[in-house]
Amino acid sequence: EPEVTQTPSHQVTQMGQEVILRCVPISNHLYFYWYRQILGQKVEFLVSFYNNEISEKSEIFDDQFSVERPDGSNFTLKIRSTKLEDSAMYFCASSENSGGAEADTQYFGPGTRLTVL
Amino acid sequence: AQTVTQSQPEMSVQEAETVTLSCTYDTSESDYYLFWYKQPPSRQMILVIRQEAYKQQNATENRFSVNFQKAAKSFSLKISDSQLGDAAMYFCAYQGGTGANSKLTFGKGITLSVRP
Numbered sequence: 364e365p366e367v368t369q370t371p372s373h374q375v376t377q378m379g380q381e382v383i384l385r386c387v388p389i390s391n392h393l394y395f396y397w398y399r400q401i402l403g404q405k406v407e408f409l410v411s412f413y414n415n416e417i418s419e420k421s422e423i424f425d426d427q428f429s430v431e432r433p434d435g436s437n438f439t440l441k442i443r444s445t446k447l448e449d450s451a452m453y454f455c456a457s458s459e460n461s462g463g464a465e466a467d468t469q470y471f472g473p474g475t476r477l478t479v480l
Numbered sequence: 481a482q483t484v485t486q487s488q489p490e491m492s493v494q495e496a497e498t499v500t501l502s503c504t505y506d507t508s509e510s511d512y513y514l515f516w517y518k519q520p521p522s523r524q525m526i527l528v529i530r531q532e533a534y535k536q537q538n539a540t541e542n543r544f545s546v547n548f549q550k551a552a553k554s555f556s557l558k559i560s561d562s563q564l565g566d567a568a569m570y571f572c573a574y575q576g577g578t579g580a581n582s583k584l585t586f587g588k589g590i591t592l593s594v595r596p
Contacts, residue, residue: 394581406525406571408583419583452523458581467581468515471525 365389367472369455375478379444384475386438386455395438396456396469397430399423406454412438445479452476482507484574486587493562494595500547501557501590503572511577514548514555515584519569528570531555533577559592567594 368387376382388395397409411418412430429441438457442449452474458467483506493499505514516528531539531548538546543563547556559566572587 396583398584400523405588406573406584406586408585411581411583413581418581421583454525456525456584468527468530469575469581469584470527471517473522473524476523 365391367455367457367470369453369472369475371475372473373476373478375480376445378447378479382442382445382477384440384442384453384455384477386440386457386472387436388438388455388457389459389470390436392457392459392470394418394458394467394469395430395432396458397440398454398456398471399451400454400474401448401451409440409453442477445477447479450477450479482509482512482574482576482585484572484585484587486572486590488590489588490591490593492593492595493559493566495562495564497562498558498560499562499592501559501570501572501592503555503557503587505553505555505572505574507553507574507576509576513575513577514546515573515575516544516546516557517571517573517586518566519571519589520565521568525571529557562594564594564596567592 370385395412400406410420410424427443454474455472456469458469512533514531518526529541543560569589571589573584
């Protein structure tokens with residue numbers, strides 16, 4: 364069964380450093396998302412991406428964040444200068460564009476645990 | 481803005497018994513989708529079940545079923561014949577139908593433990 368994959372599973376970085384989190388969405392999916400979950404809290408939407416553009420972003424997704432689809436398979440989240448409060452689990456998700464009137468289910472990757480020291 | 485409320489932080493069920501997890505939401509939209517996701521200790525988010533708001537019939541997936549009350553804006557998950565592997569955090573999520581593939585809004589989650 365196809366699945367979303369994410370690397371690395373755990374990233375430790377120093378405050379102020381740049382990190383890039385990588386995701387490989389399901390191959391026929393066209394919508395991509397990043398969510399984050401601070402330990403013990405709910406999952407929060409960061410950004411959605413379609414047709415090489417950001418579709419929607421939350422207030423959390425400020426200028427320190429960026430997303431990119433550098434090739435036909437990867438989808439990345441970059442945090443330019445990490446802060447302590449960026450420590451969280453980051454989930455990538457994807458959904459297909461079935462072309463119908465209904466929204467497609469989002470399938471999540473296993474997450475990357477980011478620890479900022 | 482849409483909100484999702486899961487007011488019970490924890491629940492416990494005996495193995496083989498049935499448990500119901502509650503969720504309410506607030507929205508002004510008429511078309512939307514509701515989901516339950518499971519998050520085991522590995523922290524992966526796994527889709528459990530999906531409900532389209534326009535469908536009157538409650539969704540069912542094997543031992544998992546929902547009780548969708550649109551007027552009351554309630555969306556509970558029933559797990560029948562609970563198994564040890566059902567122990568996890570369960571999140572209720574809302575997705576608006578106004579834009580294709582719009583964001584998910586999650587509740588705070590509920591931790592379900594299963595007693596052997």
